[in-house]
Structures are given as structure tokens and as C-alpha cells.
Amino acid sequence: MSSLRRRLLLWLLPATFLVGLLASIGTYWGAVLELNDLLNDQMRYLAEHISVEPGERVVLTDTGNKPSPLRDDNADEVLLQVWSAGVLSYTTDSALRLPPPLQAGLSDVEVGDQIWHTFVSQRGDKVFRVAQAQNKRWEELAGLAVHLLWPVVSLIPLLALFLWFGITYGLKPLKTVATELSERNVNSLQPIASKELPGEVKPLVEALNDLLERLANAFAMQKHFIADAAHELRTPVAALCIQVELAQRATQEVDRQVSLSEVQSGVMRLTHLTQQLLTLARLEPDAQSPVMQRVELSALCKSVITDQVRRAEASGIDLGLTEHAASSICGDPETLRILLNNLVDNAIRYAGAHAKIDVAVRDTDEGVVLEVCDNGPGINAAERERVLERFYRGNNQTGSGSGLGLAIVKTIAEQHGAQVVLNAAPNGWGLRVSVTFPSKLDNHAG
Template identity: 50%
Template sequence: MRSLRRRLLLWLLPATLLAGLLASAATYWGALSELDEVLGDQLKGIGQHVVVDENNRVSLTGLRQRDDDRMSGEQSHGVLLQIWRGATQIFSSDPDSILPPPVGTGLADITVGGQLWHSFVTREGDVSVRVAQQRKARWEAVAEIAMHLFWPVLSLVPVLALFLWFGIGYGLRPLREIAASLKRRDANNMQPIYTAAMPGEVKPLVDALNDLLHRLDNAFTAQKNFIADAAHELRTPIMGLGLQAELLERASSAAEREEINAQLRVGVVRLARLSEQLLTLARLSPDAQLAEDQPFDLCALARSVVSDRSRVAEVNDVDLGLVEGTPLIVRGNAENVRILLNNLVDNAIRYGGSHSRVDVVVHSHEGRPVVEVRDTGPGIAEVDLPRVWERFYRGSGHAASGSGLGLSIARRIAEQHHAVISLERGLDGRGLTVRVCFPGAPADLAYAATAH
């Protein structure tokens, strides 16, 4: 399992160490230029305090006498001292160091045997005093300074890692508290997590969790209500079938048994349709995603639905027809839209009554595909309009049987396709029109459909 603390530590520790090294490097380069000036002044100071008497004896006035190993010019803290009378060397603190006679005064760099020397020369009469130091000796001094600069940074890495480890752990404590709070909850506790004391970085996560808990609470509530309503709706037809079965056992004549069998068949068909619609409604939950999202021709789909339902319309003595124009492309799940149209056409046939007329009209309105199911039936009473979208609501004044799920299923499918479904007046100013307006199809799909 990946650790957020370890991941933060792997990012923060190298970044902090790099910042420390960069700061030390900047200090180092600044100190390097200063060191050249300081060591140059040191050479000047030593050269100006050298005194040579008439007997060629050398003394250092105002300076502490140095050890012999520090007067070679090859040590990081040492310098080479030479006294010249004319072109003759009369004194050298390191006889092994062979430098040519000085030709001028002041600071100068000379190269002897592939080694660079920094030197300072003073002259009084025919006596020249040279104080010199090898370049590599200065680099040794610089290396010592670098060690003093970088060693504290490196030595602080374990301490820094420890502080970062516990600091990150302290910063992640709100996440552990959220996890512990959720772990203590039971399945029925969907209360939002308190966010007032949460850090700003954690609050978006908690807000998302609260939104999820809210949606889960709504889904569980809808599921409980659906199960309760379904159990209530299924109880009546099941009890009816049980009673018809008991009556069938007591039937005394063939005619009576045939009548009971007919009622049983009607009850089984009604129960099968109710079960099918319940399963469809359960599958079309508000948060369910479309199983398939493909373009299809709404006119061809409506033509297929009218053809399938024509036999039902004929049995119920209903005039079912289709009014269509050019192909209209809709993007979505064609099978779900077929269920929508089947429910609307079935409702119109069932509630329109015999000798009624049902038209399925497919057209375009302001660039949006529209399908309408119009009938000349009794329509829906004004008092029932606010509740017709509710599950299992059948309204008043209708003799036809039904489950009260058709419009609810149609509305769910319309919402899945971001379509608008509405109720209007039917044919000839009476009856009912159910209008479904789909989103406009992309231009390339519409062009392809027209060309085809």
C-alpha cells in the first residue's frame, strides 16, 4: 500500500537538502572571492613586516614567528618567504621551492613547474622581499571552508527527516480522524462530517464525502420506498390470484371453471407486466449511467414501436398512426427510448378508450428532435396533474387497469437522455399529448443522417 507520508517525505527531504546545499554553495562562492582578497592582504602584510639588516639577517616585526612547516607556501595556512639582493637569493623559508628572481613589485601570479603561485613583492634599495603561496594551497583552505559549510547541512539530514516524518504525520491527523469517525458509524448513519475545524486542504475531500453520503442517503431512502411500494402493489394481484385459485377448486361447472381460468390468465398477464415495469424502474435508477450511448434515428425507432403496438391498438379498437418527417438523430440508448415510447403508446391506448385515436408524431423544433404521443381520450384531470409522475399513482376517473408506473419510467428515461418531458392538450383540443424534446444532435451526425 502506498504511503502518503512516505511520498511527501521523499519529496520534501531532497528539496530541503537541495535548498541547504544551494545556500551553502552560494555562501561558498561568495567566501571564495573574499578569501582571495584576504589572502592577498595577508601576503602584503607579511611582506611589509620583513626587515633585512646589513648582515643579511631577516626578522619579522610585529608578527609572531611561524612554524617551519607553515613557511613553505605549499600548506593551506603557510606562505613562502624569499629575500633577494639583486638577482641573488639570500634567504628562503623553503629551500626546495625554486622561484625566479622577482622582476617587479606588488601582487603578481607566476607559474613555475606547472604550479601557479600567488606572490607579493616589496623592494627597498636592491633588496626584494617576496611572499608567495601556491594556488593549490589556497584550494586546500577553500576545501576546509567548504567542509565547515556543508558538514552542518549533511549532519542535519537525519534530524530534518525525523521532524518531517512527525510533522507530516501531525498534518495528516485530520484524515485519520475522518477514517476513524467513518469506521465507527453503522450503515444507517448518513450524517455529514463536521467541516468547520477541518484544514483548508482537507475540506474539499470532506465536502466530496458529504456529497456522496447525501446521495447515498437519497438512494437508500428511494430504495426503501420503492421496496415498500412494490411490496404493496404486488400484494393485491398476488392475493387476487390466490383467491381465484381457491375458487377454481370449488367450481361446480365447466363454464364457471372457464370463467375463473380467464380471470387467472388476465391476473397473470397483469402481474407479469407489473413485475416487468418494476424491474425496469429499478434498473433506471436516478444515478444509473447509460449502458450504451450511440446515435440512432428517432423516426425509425418510432416507426418500429407503432408497428409493434398496432396489434394491441386493434384489439382495443384504437386508431394508432405515425406522423414522421426526415430522419432525426438522437444520441443515447435506443432500447431505453423504445421502452419510453412503448409506455407512452400503451398508456394512450389503455386510457384513451375504444374508438379513440392515437398519433405518434416525430418532428424537429428549433433544431431539437421531438416525439409526441397524442390521443383523443379523456385526458388527465387538473387535480391529478401534479402527481401523475409519481410511482403507482393512477389518478381518478379511469376504468382502465394499470400499474401507475408508465409515466414514471418515461420520465426516468428522459432524464437519462437530458430530454424534457411535458404534458399538453391532446388532439382536437381534448385528450392528452406527452411531449419529449431531446437535445440537439451534433452537426456531423445530423449531416450524416440527412445524406443517408
């Protein structure tokens, strides 16, 4: 069903008709009871107020000051009989034979296929009976039913018209919201005013406003990211252009080789920066959520160390796993590998030649801790919070980093509900980066 208005009409019209029908049936049933009582009272009244005058003339008394004679033209409505000593002495319908009355009061008498409602009154040696055929009452009731049901049926078109305009008016706020959204441009993400809207429409508008707010934040972050990326890419690209130009102008082979070596280093730095930018873009909050599964941190550390050990040995760096608690967490293996790779890569870049880098996994009261510690120059205490920001490099950092490594680590940690803390190494030198995951896998997943 594409039309909400049509759907409401198809529900409301039958429901209204059903309610009207039930109300008519209830009214009809009440009228049946009332009509039966009324007709019984009429028969009682007739039986108690008819009398026989000399000459066997039957009259109805108590009709003002004069007696009213009963005519035979009333026979189609009620049957009047006068009995004397068990013998029928008067009847308004001589063709109809009812058995003699046996007792006074109301009773039903069946003659053939017809049931007669009767009332018998005895005065002296006279017995007066008033009777009415059941089918006569049903005719009256059928007419009453038609009068009750006809207004309900006849009002359905008018009711449908009122419902149509009423539903149209009720849906007007939705049309107002749709019109406002259709008139906006792609950059207009202001919330929709919901103060004057009905309570039924407010949840929809509030959900739209929440979506618009998240879109605005995502676009702002995207613009900020693009601006930062453009700024960071400008420097290495300009440096590459200069080195290529110097290599072209060099007249000596030695100078040419030096320039080409600088070009190679610049390309490597640019490649690293591009990879980090792509990784950071993939980790944006509005990106698709990773699929969480069981990850054993010690095994992940051994794998990353195996990948990085040759590079560390080339600089004379001692890289190893010092503690390896058998702890598992619920996380995304791919992004956790990126997190650990960035921590080890930063340590190798900035710790310096012949440094020592220790990787550890341990259980604590706070949860599972992944730690990378080096004995390099470290980071000043005042800068330890800022280095977690994008593109920020410490004042004493001389490596060829992109300024995105620790920002990526922080983003991945937040996705896993973990906390990143930077401190000095235990000996007072170097840097220790601790990533504390809230709890073990056993508490969250099986």
C-alpha cells in the same frame, strides 16, 4: 509505494540534503573568494612591513613598538625573499628557487608543478616578495569544506527523525477521518465534519461527503421504491388468491371458468406491473448510464407501431404515424423504445375501443418533438402533473394500468435532457403527450 509517510520521507530527505549541499557549496565558494582575498592581503601586509636591519636581519615592523624577527619556522606557511639589484639577498627557504620578480603587486609564478601566489613590494633598492604555495591554500580550503559539509551530513538522522514525527502529525487528520468512518454502522451516512480540517484534506472529505449524500439519496429512493412496490403488489396478489379460492369452491363449470378468467387477467396485470417495476429500477439515477448513439425517431416509431398494431386492431383502435420528419437524436435506442412503448400502451389502455391514436415526429425551433395523441377521455388539467408520479392513477382512469408508465416516460426523458408535456388533444378531447428533445443529433454527435 504503500506508505504515504515513507513516500514523503524519500522525497523530503534527499531534497533537504540537496538543498543543504547546495548551500554548503555556495558558502564554500564565497569562503574561497574571501579566503583568497584575506591571504593576498596578508601577503601584501607582510611585504609592505618587512625591513632589513644591519647585519642582514629581516624583521617585521608595525607590531606594537618593537620589531618582530621572522623565523625560518614560518617557511611552511609563506616564503619571504629580499632582492637587491636583482640578486637574492635573503630567503626563508634557500632550497626553493623562484625567478627574480619582474613587477610589483600580485602575480602567480609557476615553479615545476607548483603555482606560487606572490606579492612584490619595492622600497628603495630593496625588493620584498612574499609567496605562498597554491597547494597550501587548497589544504586550507579542503579543511573549510569539511567543516561546512560535516554539519549537514551529521544532521541528516536528526532531520529524518523530525520529518518522521512532523509527517505523522501532518497526516493525523487523515487518520481521524479513517477512524470516524470505521466506527460508523452501515446506516450512518451523515457528512463528516470538515470545519477543523486542513485545506489539503478538505477536498477529500468534501468528496466523501458528496458520495455519502448521493448514497443516502439512493438508499432513500430505494426504500421508497420498495415500499411503493410492496403496496402495489399486495392488491393484485390478494385478488389472485381470492379468485383461485373461488375457482376451487365453484360447483358450476361456468362459475369456475369465470374465476379462471379473472385469474388469467390478474396474472397479466401482475406480469405487467412486475415488468414496469423492473424497468423503473433499471432506470434509477444511480444505475449505469446508457450508451448514447444515433437514433432515428421516425424509424423507431414505425417499429413500435408495428409491434402494437395487432393489439390496437383487437380493440378497434386506429393507430398510425401521421408525421415522420427525418430527424435523429443522440440517445439510447433501448430506453427510447421503452418510452414510446409506454406512451402507445397507455393510449391503447385508456383511449377506449374504436379510438384514434396518432404518433408524430416533427422538427420545431425548440428541438425534435415526439408526440402521441389520442381522442379518448383524456386527463383532467389538475392531474396532468401528478400522473407523472409513480403509482398515481387519475380519478377517471379505469384501465388496468400500473401507474408507472408515465413515470418511466419522465425518467427516460430526463436521461436524454428532454421535457415531457401533457395537454388536451387539438379537438379539446383526449390527451396529447409531447416529448421535446433539446436539439438534433447534428449539433451534438456525428
